Amino acid sequence: xxxxxxxxxxxxxxxxxxxxxxxxxxxxxxxxxxxxxxxxxxxxxxxx
Amino acid sequence: xxxxxxxxxxxxxxxxxxxxxxxxxxxxxxxxxxxxxxxxxxxxxxxxxxxxxxxxxxxxxxxxxxxxxxxxxxxxxxxxxxxxxxxxxxxxxxxxxxxxxxxxxxxxxxxxxxxxxxxxxxxxxxxxxxxxxxxxxxxxxxxxxxxxxxxxxxxxxxxxxxxxxxxxxxxxxxxxxxxxxxxxxxxxxxxxxxxxxxxxxxxxxxxxxxxxxxxxxxxxxxxxxxxxxxxxxxxxxxxxxxxxxxxxxxxxxxxxxxxxxxxxxxxxxxxxxxxxxxxxxxxxxxxxxxxxxxxxxxxxxxxxxxxxxxxxxxxxxxxxxxxxxxxxxxxxxxxxxxxxxxxxxxxxxxxxxxxxxxxxxxxxxxxxxxxxxxxxxxxxxxxxxxxxxxxxxxxxxxxxxxxxxxxxxxxxxxxxxxxxxxxxxxxxxxxxxxxxxxxxxxxxxxxxxxxxxxxxxxxxxx
Numbered sequence: 412x413x414x415x416x417x418x419x420x421x422x423x424x425x426x427x428x429x430x431x432x433x434x435x436x437x438x439x440x441x442x443x444x445x446x447x448x449x450x451x452x453x454x455x456x457x458x459x
Numbered sequence: 460x461x462x463x464x465x466x467x468x469x470x471x472x473x474x475x476x477x478x479x480x481x482x483x484x485x486x487x488x489x490x491x492x493x494x495x496x497x498x499x500x501x502x503x504x505x506x507x508x509x510x511x512x513x514x515x516x517x518x519x520x521x522x523x524x525x526x527x528x529x530x531x532x533x534x535x536x537x538x539x540x541x542x543x544x545x546x547x548x549x550x551x552x553x554x555x556x557x558x559x560x561x562x563x564x565x566x567x568x569x570x571x572x573x574x575x576x577x578x579x580x581x582x583x584x585x586x587x588x589x590x591x592x593x594x595x596x597x598x599x600x601x602x603x604x605x606x607x608x609x610x611x612x613x614x615x616x617x618x619x620x621x622x623x624x625x626x627x628x629x630x631x632x633x634x635x636x637x638x639x640x641x642x643x644x645x646x647x648x649x650x651x652x653x654x655x656x657x658x659x660x661x662x663x664x665x666x667x668x669x670x671x672x673x674x675x676x677x678x679x680x681x682x683x684x685x686x687x688x689x690x691x692x693x694x695x696x697x698x699x700x701x702x703x704x705x706x707x708x709x710x711x712x713x714x715x716x717x718x719x720x721x722x723x724x725x726x727x728x729x730x731x732x733x734x735x736x737x738x739x740x741x742x743x744x745x746x747x748x749x750x751x752x753x754x755x756x757x758x759x760x761x762x763x764x765x766x767x768x769x770x771x772x773x774x775x776x777x778x779x780x781x782x783x784x785x786x787x788x789x790x791x792x793x794x795x796x797x798x799x800x801x802x803x804x805x806x807x808x809x810x811x812x813x814x815x816x817x818x819x820x821x822x823x824x825x826x827x828x829x830x831x832x833x834x835x836x837x838x839x840x841x842x843x844x845x846x847x848x849x850x851x852x853x854x855x856x857x858x859x860x861x862x863x864x865x866x867x868x869x870x871x872x873x874x875x876x877x878x879x880x881x882x883x884x885x886x887x888x889x890x891x892x893x894x895x896x897x898x899x900x901x902x903x904x905x906x907x908x909x910x911x912x913x914x915x916x917x918x919x920x921x
Contacts, residue, residue: 414487414521420793423478430798437557438806441646450870451790
């Protein structure tokens with residue numbers, strides 16, 4: 412019986428190796444303008 | 460470090476540093492909670508006592524699964540990022556990729572909760588000239604290094620009071636972006652009063668995003684969003700927003716509301732937005748000084764929490780009915796979300812992102828405009844207040860003591876520097892009320908996403 416279901420997520424540790432292209436949206440620009448959250452930003456790195 | 464919580468029938472375990480998310484049954488939930496400071500025998504015995512239907516083999520199997528996930532780096536993964544943080548932040552600093560252009564420090568509404576002091580940012584009314592705007596765009600191109608995507612938000616005050624300059628600036632940017640291998644993404648943030656067919660045609664052609672200010676219920680909206688004579692703007696703007704959105708096609712927009720102490724039950728306002736036909740929504744807690752009557756209070760917090768939970772449930776329900784909507788803070792992309800650089804570096808205010816006043820002065824972001832000590836320089840001479848700039852450059856999630864051990868740190872990236880400054884007097888402070896709401900939203904967002912992925916899995920199994 413499976414007691415734990417693991418959701419497919421981006422491996423943050425691995426992203427340290429090939430991340431940081433900087434092309435993603437600035438966090439609150441073009442959106443809420445009053446609170447910072449980065450979880451909802453899309454990654455725009457074409458080489459990840 | 461892990462974070463675990465129960466919501467809407469799900470037991471969710473987040474492994475903070477790897478970003479792994481697990482949905483678990485009750486026994487596994489308890490086993491994970493005990494795992495780090497109890498022996499295997501103790502955990503098995505506690506599970507058997509609490510869950511009479513569970514066999515010893517099952518209990519052992521739960522622990523095997525936990526061990527396996529730990530070995531794979533998906534549970535209890537160590538934080539290896541803290542020493543890398545300054546370097547990661549440095550790599551994303553040094554170029555400017557976004558400007559908030561304060562095209563108008565004037566407004567045709569006088570919303571008393573406006574953080575910008577009725578659009579004037581505590582100064583005089585002013586409109587940005589084409590020459591200043593053009594120089595700002597050149598400044599952005601010159602300082603953007605190899606970044607291709609450049610964001611420019613036409614902000615105010617009310618930008619449509621200076622619409623001709625907005626149009627000319629977009630035309631100018633389009634005429635040079637190919638030459639410099641840049642891609643301008645424009646946004647317009649508007650109260651809607653001056654929207655007409657010309658604005659709609661232009662915005663839907665040129666703006667990657669439009670942010671439309673609507674607070675929800677008429678009485679909620681019209682409490683604050685009034686003209687100089689005190690008349691509410693709801694009836695004027697709603698049909699205009701509907702017309703704009705109807706012809707917007709696939710392009711993004713946000714119907715953006717603010718909730719305050721007067722309407723902590725903001726889900727009712729979201730429902731009004733949905734009934735009006737809008738389905739890309741954002742609803743933000745007011746930014747106000749604690750002594751303002753509109754500021755959210757400790758007593759409001761449980762109400763707000765409940766609203767966030769019900770909002771997530773409504774989102775799930777409507778998705779299943781084939782009538783989905785998006786909520787800005789619940790748009791979490793677990794599989795394609797930002798890399799660790801972004802998660803550590805935060806919003807980029809003062810480094811990647813600057814605000815430009817109608818006079819051409821530079822500030823770390825729109826929320827600092829008008830606070831003289833935060834003036835960084837101007838668009839002709841660049842950033843000259845390097846001491847202040849460096850303060851922002853040093854902002855990363857590990858620079859804040861309170862964030863170091865917070866489970867949500869890699870989702871908020873240390874929070875908003877302006878909120879921190881206004882609540883603590885330091886940009887590296889922590890606006891704890893905002894943190895509490897953020898954490899609640901994040902739990903709801905992850906739960907809703909887990910539900911969606913569960914459904915996808917079921918669909919693919921059938």
